[in-house]
Amino acid sequence: xxxxxxxxxxxxxxxxxxxxxxxxxxxxxxxxxxxxxxxxxxxxxxxxxxxxxxxxxxxxxxxxxxxxxxxxxxxxxxxxxxxxxxxxxxxxxxxxxxxxxxxxxxxxxxxxxxxxxxxxxxxxxxxxxxxxxxxxxxxxxxxxxxxxxxxxxxxxxxxxxxxxxxxxxxxxxxxxxxxxxxxxxxxxxxxxxxxxxxxxxxxxxxxxxxxxxxxxxxxxxxxxxxxxxxxxxxxxxxxxx
Numbered sequence: 690x691x692x693x694x695x696x697x698x699x700x701x702x703x704x705x706x707x708x709x710x711x712x713x714x715x716x717x718x719x720x721x722x723x724x725x726x727x728x729x730x731x732x733x734x735x736x737x738x739x740x741x742x743x744x745x746x747x748x749x750x751x752x753x754x755x756x757x758x759x760x761x762x763x764x765x766x767x768x769x770x771x772x773x774x775x776x777x778x779x780x781x782x783x784x785x786x787x788x789x790x791x792x793x794x795x796x797x798x799x800x801x802x803x804x805x806x807x808x809x810x811x812x813x814x815x816x817x818x819x820x821x822x823x824x825x826x827x828x829x830x831x832x833x834x835x836x837x838x839x840x841x842x843x844x845x846x847x848x849x850x851x852x853x854x855x856x857x858x859x860x861x862x863x864x865x866x867x868x869x870x871x872x873x874x875x876x877x878x879x880x881x882x883x884x885x886x887x888x889x890x891x892x893x894x895x896x897x898x899x900x901x902x903x904x905x906x907x908x909x910x911x912x913x914x915x916x917x918x919x920x921x922x923x924x925x926x927x928x929x930x
Contacts, residue, residue: 690713690715690750690841691713691719691736691748691749691875692748693710693747693748694745694746694747694748695710695744695745696732696735696745696746696747697709697742697745698731698735698740698743699743704897705728705731705897706731706732706735706742706897707896708744708745708898709745709897710745713873714873715841715873716868716870716871716873717873717874717890718865718887718888718889719873719875719876719888719889720876720878720884720887720888720890720891721876721877721892721893721894721899722879722884722921723877723879723895723925724925725879727895727925732894733844733875733877735754736749736754736844736875737765737767738755738758738761738762739767741755742755749761749762749765749842750765750842763791764842765842765844766835766836766840766842766843767846768835768843768844769846770847770848771850772831774827774830774831776818776819776820777818777820778818779817780811780814780815780819780830781815781816783819783830784798784806785802787838788801788838791837793837798837801836801838801839802834805832805833805837805863806833808859809829809832809833809856810829810856814826814830824851825851825852825853825856827851828848828850828851829852836867839872841872841873842872842873842875843864843872843874844876845864845874847877847878848860848878861883864887881917884905884917888905889904890903891903891905891908893924895924900924901920901924905917908920912924
């Protein structure tokens with residue numbers, strides 16, 4: 690589903706992502722953790738085709754994101770930490786626009802947007818311009834638009850930003866449901882609770898490298914510690930020798 694091989698991304702003298710390789714199979718809920726400037730967002734932007742790698746490759750559902758971006762992007766959705774929405778459109782107009790981009794039938798657009806909007810309590814905002822909505826409400830609109838076409842892969846960067854506890858729970862439930870149905874979920878976050886509660890596997894990133902990867906129990910065994918917080922801090926602590 691996701692195959693990353695020897696991926697590096699440099700900005701001048703700065704190496705933001707340093708020779709990482711990673712395989713995430715179909716239906717896995719994978720969470721990448723890391724402190725600020727660890728390289729998580731850069732990795733995701735290369736995965737989404739928004740940045741070109743300096744070295745290495747990314748394959749999405751068998752398609753090279755550089756060489757065959759249309760086929761790769763058609764099979765995925767990407768939710769950045771601050772999604773771009775068209776301020777003058779209403780949510781219902783934005784859902785129709787997104788659905789048409791992915792070739793959805795009008796009936797499917799209507800059914801999927803209404804079902805997901807109901808779960809995210811968006812009904813009362815359907816006909817209000819996006820510019821009048823709060824950040825949290827815009828985030829829910831972006832999530833619905835990303836899920837409507839049932840992507841094979843959903844990549845999310847800090848998805849809980851702006852969500853209240855209720856809708857954060859709704860998002861977690863939907864992501865778990867979709868992963869159980871075969872959708873691959875790749876989440877970048879600094880919230881350890883998301884990884885502990887949701888992840889099938891966890892990767893920990895620091896200074897552009899993946900410094901640990903495994904299930905929660907595998908990380909516990911390898912680091913002789915039961916708490917993910919302690920494991921995370923020991924692997925990313927600048928003072929660790």
